[in-house]
Each structure stands twice: as C-alpha cells, then as structure tokens.
Amino acid sequence: MKTTATKNTAILLAQCPDQQGIIAGVTDFLHSNKGNIIKLDQHVDKELNHFFMRVEWELDGFLIPQEKIEDFFKTLIADRYEMQWKLHFSDQPARMAIFVSKMSHCLYDILQRWASKEWETEMPIIVSNHTNLEYIAKRFDIPFYHFPITKENKVEQEEKMLELLAQEGIDLIVLARYMQIVTETLIGTYRNRIINIHHSFLPAFIGAKPYHKAYKRGVKVIGATSHFVTEELDAGPIIEQDVVKISHRETVKDLIRKGKDVEKLVLSRAIWLMLNHRILAFQNRTVIFD
C-alpha cells in the first residue's frame, strides 16, 4: 500500500558498510533533484558495522527521468558507498507465484487479499505437487500448474518450474504450506525472494510435525514463522513470527486448528512487507522497515 494513494513513488532499498555521511549523501541527491521524501528509514548494525536504508520519494516533480534513476543513483551514490541496492517503483507491482500442496487456509487468505485489492500484486500462477487445490485456482481464474514430485523426477520437475517462473516474470515465490523441500538451484535463483511459512515459533520444532512435538513437550504457546528459504531447513532469515496461547484442553487437532490462524496471518504479513519493499536481509537476519 502506498503512503499516498494517488502519487507514484520510487523506493530504494540499500545496504553497505557503515560510514559517516551516507544519509546526507542520499538525501542531498534526492533533494537537489527535487525529490520529495515520503518516508526514510535507516538502521545501523553496530556489531557488524553495517548500514541499512529504505527511502521512498515522489516521482512527480523529480528531475531525473524514471528510466534513468538507476543509472544516476548507481554512479553518483551507490558505487561510492559499495552499496547492495535495489530500486522499486510503486506503479510496477510484483508478480507472485504461490506454491501449495493440500491445505487451503493460507491460499485462501492470500487470494482474498489479492481479489479484494487489499494488495497491489499480480498473481499469474499457482503451482502444486498435488491436484487437491486445483478447484480453488479455477474459482479465482488463476492458471494452475501441477508438478508431481518424486525422488526420481525432482530435479527435472524443478527445471520445468524454473522455466515457467522465468517465462511468467515471477518476482516472488510464496510457499503457502508447500510440503516439499525445494532445491538449491531454485533457492539460488530466487535468493531472498522465496518466503516459507513454518508452523512453529522457530527455532523450536524444526522439521516435520511441529504441532505434535509441541503437544508432546507440553508448551503453553504455539506459533508460526515466515522466513526466506535458504539451503538449510527452517534456518533462513526470519521475517515475522507470532504465537497463540494454548492450554491442556487442546488436543493436537486443536493445535493444528488454532495454529492455522497464526500461520495464515504470519505468512500474509510477510508477503505484505515484501510487496511494499520493506525487508532487507543480511547474514541470516532481517531488517524490517514497517
């Protein structure tokens, strides 16, 4: 959601080794070109001596033409500070692919937000290793791609997926309770652009059946964690976490039921942050400018 409904904006996400004068440099670049800053956030990780920044400004009135901003910013600012950075424009919504298996709660939560225009995003494809949820894709008129996965065909199937993703110009992959471990090729191609929802408050209950483990341990809260997918299972940079209280009265079935509500919200909040370019990842941690 844009801060102003009517005006197009540019959003810069940047990080670099910390040094004096970065903010002054960036804001002077914007100000001297008549860029009106709507929102500026910065963070310094003192331990790692690393600088993070998000700045959003109005394109209307900005003296550098939209198509030249990248080039000018790179030359005048980014290269001087050794920045890793990315520029987004509010009039170019991200294209999202949803991966699902058999459970529908996260999928519906996402589709409702998209269909009601709560989110500005394009949703060209739904991908699944099963056909159980194909009827939902049909209800929402979204093309559904079925890639059944076996040990033998996994690599081959993912190659086809990668082709499809490239062809569709996908920016962001959401694993909405997709019960498959994705390969390092996919992870590498979409580094910090694949969001997974894990049904526990990580790092507790990594891997399969976290609600069963939670029940067995007798915990009094359960939770969910959305994170970027990395090569190590359930160990990627955490975007969002939340919990719900439980009691001895709840069975495993109740934990699953209650947990679903946390899962879908924690996943959707992460997607919203991503669609609004509010997440920076560095060394297995995230900086969230909300």
Add this chain to the structure above:
Amino acid sequence: MKTTATKNTAILLAQCPDQQGIIAGVTDFLHSNKGNIIKLDQHVDKELNHFFMRVEWELDGFLIPQEKIEDFFKTLIADRYEMQWKLHFSDQPARMAIFVSKMSHCLYDILQRWASKEWETEMPIIVSNHTNLEYIAKRFDIPFYHFPITKENKVEQEEKMLELLAQEGIDLIVLARYMQIVTETLIGTYRNRIINIHHSFLPAFIGAKPYHKAYKRGVKVIGATSHFVTEELDAGPIIEQDVVKISHRETVKDLIRKGKDVEKLVLSRAIWLMLNHRILAFQNRTVIFD
C-alpha cells in the same frame, strides 16, 4: 486469592486413571455432607486415559470436621479410584522460599505482591549463592541466607539448605533467576514444588545465554517459560509461557531489558497458580485450572 473473601474453603487436587463415575462420586460425597461447591474443574486426557480434577468447596456448613476430611476422602473416594491427590485449606497459606543470585527484577516483583497482600503466602526466607541482593531482603525484613556454591561444596551446601527448608516448613521453592543447577536430592524432595523461570520460550534456546542465541538467530519474538524443575535441564513440566515482539532495532542489551518484563510476569503468574492450587503435573505436562 480466595474466590470468596470471607469464607474458608477446602481445595482438592486429584488425578487418576479415567473411568466412569468419578465426578458423580466426588460431588455426591460433597453434596451428601452439605459441602457447597464453589468451583469444579475437570479434564480428561483421552490419549493417556487419565483424569484430572480440582474442586473447591466451602468449609462452613460442611458436616465432616476439617481435620477428618483427609481420612474420610481417602477411604470413601480416593482409594477406590486409585487417586493421587492433595487437600489444601484456604486458611493455611503456603510457605515460600525464594532463591536468587544477582538480578533483582523477579525478586522485587514477588516481594511487592507479598508486601501489598496481593498474594496470601508466607515468605520466611530468601536464599542466595551471592550476597548482592541481601540489602533487598533487609529492606523487606526477610531473613537472608547466603550459601556460596563451588563445585567442591555444592552437595554439602545443599544439605544445609535442605535442613533450613525443612526447619522452616517450606512448601514451595521459587528459583527467581537463581543461576545454579540444583541437585537431584533437592528436586526429589520438592518434586513439582520447585518453580524455575527460564528466559526463553522453551524448548527454544535451552541452557545459558538464551537472549544472545535469540539475537544471533534473528527471531522476531522473545519469551520466558516458568516450569517445574526436573532432573533434565529446562525440560520440566511447563506452567506458563509468554512472549514479546522484538525488531532488528533491538540489541542483545535491549532483549535482556525487554525480556525481564516477560520473565517476572511469567514467574509471578506461575506462583499465583501454585499458591491457589491450580496446577496438576503428569508425565511432563501440566493441567492448569485457571
């Protein structure tokens, strides 16, 4: 806090293998002796086929004299259902020993509740392996016992502690950030009567320095867990857990500061439940009748 301010009550905590007719048996025993039930809670663990119950009734008008209730209940009810059970009376508040090391936030939180009569309990002793907090004990006029612990003297010192605890008629031991692992002898003597506060949402971040581990993992919530102490570190039956949200802006120092607030509340809630006889433990899980 008693449900009624003015009337003395008896509180029964019981558990046994499940079978038909237990509630009918207990309530008939009470009703036929003119016991007015104020609060009855029960729970059946269907998986383990185990029954749990808490019932509180007014002593005023009850036909069995207070000193004979135990004997009558045992013979007429408990033995028939193979119950593990315990009877408490609201006019006999528990006697609590607080164990501390160097941090004062949990200690003050406990003392404030006791001093302001929020809790009905007796607090005859504070025990510590350091002298740092002795001045607080003095401020509240509570005898302070210093047992410095080394590898060599640990067993010997705990023997002295056990003597002291016995002599003082201690019902409940609270480890209010007591930074020592207690021995199996102490644990066995006060089985399910030693409450510890661990500064993470268990089972995440077991052991030392959980806030440092939480920071390193990049979690977005931190928490605290109060639990009964068992022979295995940080693995006893959990009584209460809570969390607080954190962001990338928080350093380890901030996590420690924010975490303290969760710790003290989660510990004090557990103590309140214990003082009100609302906790039953079975096979590493708790049933909390709140």
Add this chain to the structure above:
Amino acid sequence: MKTTATKNTAILLAQCPDQQGIIAGVTDFLHSNKGNIIKLDQHVDKELNHFFMRVEWELDGFLIPQEKIEDFFKTLIADRYEMQWKLHFSDQPARMAIFVSKMSHCLYDILQRWASKEWETEMPIIVSNHTNLEYIAKRFDIPFYHFPITKENKVEQEEKMLELLAQEGIDLIVLARYMQIVTETLIGTYRNRIINIHHSFLPAFIGAKPYHKAYKRGVKVIGATSHFVTEELDAGPIIEQDVVKISHRETVKDLIRKGKDVEKLVLSRAIWLMLNHRILAFQNRTVIFD
C-alpha cells in the same frame, strides 16, 4: 470439533439460580444411566447467585435413547432446579446463515473453514443487501439471496428474510460485516443466536467509522468485538475480543487493513464457540466454556 472424532455425544448447556447439589444431581443422572462424561464445566456467578453448566457425554452406551433424553432430563433434573437449558447432539450440526454487504474478508474466512471441513456446520444460504459479493457465493455453490434495503421497505424485506430463515431451518445468523441494523423482530426471533462483528474493542468507538475515530483519538491498539445482537446498538453480550498494536505510522487506511485481520479471526472464533455449544448468555454477559 468433537473431543473424540469417532463418537457421538450429547452436549447440555444449562443455567439456573445457584443452590447446593446441582452438579451432583446432573452427574448422578448421567452416571446412573451409564453416560461417560467427556467434559464438564461449571461456573457460579457469586454476585448474581447464578449457576452455569456445560456437560458433554458419550451417547454410545447411554441407557436413555437419544430421542428421549430431553424428556427425561426435563422431568428428572431441569424442572427441579428451574433450569434454562438446551440439549445438542454432535451428529446434528448447526445450520448457519451468513449476512454480508460489500466486504469479503470475513466471508472468505468463514467459507474457507466450512469448505475445508475445519468446521462441522451446514451453510445453506448467504443473504445480502447488495450484490457485490454474489460472485463469491457462486464460487462456493451457496444460494445467494439479495434483499435490497431502504427505509421504506425494511420491515417488509425482513419479513421475507424471516420466512427464508425459517424455511431453511437456520439455527445461527452471522453478520459478517453486514452494514444494516436488524429489526427487533429478527433479534427477538433469534435471541442470542445472531452474532455480529464490530470493528473496535467495545465499548470504545460504538457505531459508525470506528477506525476513523480510533485514528483521531490517537490510540496505540485497535481491536474487534464479536457479540450477540440485542436491541441496543453494539451493546449485546460480548463473546470474544482481540486487539492489534498500531503506531503513528499507520494511516486510517492501514488501520482498516490491519483491523480486518482481527475482525475475521474474532468473528470466526465466536462462530466456532457457538457451533461447539460453548456459550451461555445471561444479563448482557457471556460465560464461555472453552
């Protein structure tokens, strides 16, 4: 969700003036007829001297035939204690009518739970004063009834609604952001069976545009309230409330977006409680046996 997946149960909800022996009376009635109690909850409102109870027992093995339980219970128990009571059977799921206007978030949340069989309920009709959401009803193959409302036709239209509701055997009406005040006739006919979601933590911000009011007041939390509908606006017995934190960064548009997530969960939790016969209402308050 039944406590046991496989067995049919009876659920009794009852309330009456408090007196000694009610629990003993009910449990003896069940026990002497071989009724295995799965869950028993009771509550005494000491101030009003009023007794509340919920008890669930297995029908399998119960000596009184299912169709005669009502009669027997009435004669042997209920009449003696002047009970207001209702008997439910787990194999007879409630029939729910959803009323909507233009916003889809609550509607989808409900439909997803029904379609995925998270809830055991029947959903024969969707009713609306607008046609905006008709396409969603179609997607889920649920008959959609359009009753446009004007000042002039309101009474007449509600009469038609009442006919439809009666004809469809509706047990429960859910106002899922239905932006119309319903008449006293409808309220009276479905006393404590119409659930509304209000988009504030009542009693703050009663009436229209609560998010605008919340923004103007500068609150740091917003919330939602599900409640039974009574003759007085937003003043009925509260079933469930929850909140979410906000900051100065959030505009009214953001409050609306964040609030929707609270609304849909708070409404769905209330419906779940209702479908599982866990709510008793008395004098504008609810007793929730969760």
Add this chain to the structure above:
Amino acid sequence: MKTTATKNTAILLAQCPDQQGIIAGVTDFLHSNKGNIIKLDQHVDKELNHFFMRVEWELDGFLIPQEKIEDFFKTLIADRYEMQWKLHFSDQPARMAIFVSKMSHCLYDILQRWASKEWETEMPIIVSNHTNLEYIAKRFDIPFYHFPITKENKVEQEEKMLELLAQEGIDLIVLARYMQIVTETLIGTYRNRIINIHHSFLPAFIGAKPYHKAYKRGVKVIGATSHFVTEELDAGPIIEQDVVKISHRETVKDLIRKGKDVEKLVLSRAIWLMLNHRILAFQNRTVIFD
C-alpha cells in the same frame, strides 16, 4: 539505555510544517561537522502536512562544542524550518518526580528499574497525598513529601509542589496511580512532561472505577493506557496501551489484580520512551520513535 554504552550522544527531537529538504538540511549540518549519526527516524503526517524527526549522533568528534550546539542548530537549521525542537544529551539524565497515593505496584516497578540501573535517571523526590507509601520511599532512601489535598487547600498545596519541583529541577512527573486530578497550572508548567497511567484501554471507561465498569459491560479484554496529562480528564495524547485477556471466571477483584500487571508495564514503557527522548506530541497524538 544509550544505543552505545560508551559514547556520549546528542539527541534532537524536532517537528515543523512539512517541506522538501528538511532531512537533507539536518543531515548535511551534522555530516559537514563530522557528526556520526547513530539513529535517524522521521515521520510525515500527510493529513496535517507536519514533519517529525529524531536524530541521535555521537558527540565524540563532532566539530561544534557541546555548549554551542543549541545556538548553531537554532540559527542554521531550526529557524529556517520554523521548528519546534529540543536537544538532549545522553550524559544529562532526566530528573523524575513520582506522585503516588496508596497503591504500590507501579511505584515498586519504577524503583526497581532505577535501583538496578536499568534506567539512567535521577529520582530525587516522591510526592503523595497520603502517607501510606512513605515506608517504601524510606526503604529506597528517597525523600518523601506529603501534601494532603482537600478541596480547600488544593491550589495552595500545588503551589508548594510547584516550588519543590522547580527547586529540585524536575524534568518529568510520573503519576503512578496518583488518585488526584492535577490543576491546570501544573499541567501548563509541565506541558507534555506529566505522564499518567489510566487503568483501562482509553477511550473506554474514562474516569473512576474502570474495572468495575469493564466487569459490568462483560468485556473479554482489559487494558491500561499511559498518556500525557492535559486539561481534559483521560483525554491527553496516548503514549502506550496494552491489554490482557479475561474470562467470565474473573471477578472485579481478579480484574484489578490482572490489570495491575498491565498498568505497571504500560507506565514503565512510557517512562522509558520519555527518558530516551523518543516521544513527540502534536495535536493530541504522539509520534513514538522506538
């Protein structure tokens, strides 16, 4: 708590009508004088076209001497943008006066944080209209001033208070459950420097006995609100709010007990924000840079 433990910093809080170039102006002023920015936060209220800023920088290496910063900043920056602003230095901790009546939970919570050096603040006086808590002040060796208040002597007593506050160089007044309405003179003298804790989630349950009102209304959450004191009762700019869930099982006494825990945390969080110069107030709303 300073962001860096070892280095002294300057903290600027500023607000002004929004226009292009403010951030560029301020950061250029700092950068060109070798000021290393530790933390910069800004906010634009688009509706009111108002700009807010907090910036913290290291004094070490800053080319303008500490005692001249105010003058230079005023002339070179503040006056040009018509700023309302205030400069703070991390080596000059605020001096806080606590006002209490008879309840000790907030007072102890504050004193524990001060005594354990969780907060960097000076606490020269405790003021009360009763003597009930004098013994606590004595325990912590803080001078206690008793100003009994009657309708007749109120104005006169507050004059004496104002003298005392001036004499002690008080920066911040905390009403820690001080059960007196303070006069407009005091409010005007310490505009946006008097923090009150109200025991409800405002704007619900304004005025006396909020827990009794909450019980009567049958709400399912209770809360607390810390806010700046203004001339209108319980209507000042809100700093922090939080809630806790309750159920039908809780009596008014239980609400009071549970509410105290929310009150003390919500008040202490507000004080921490104040001590760290993170609050800006404008037109009955606050901007909190946490």
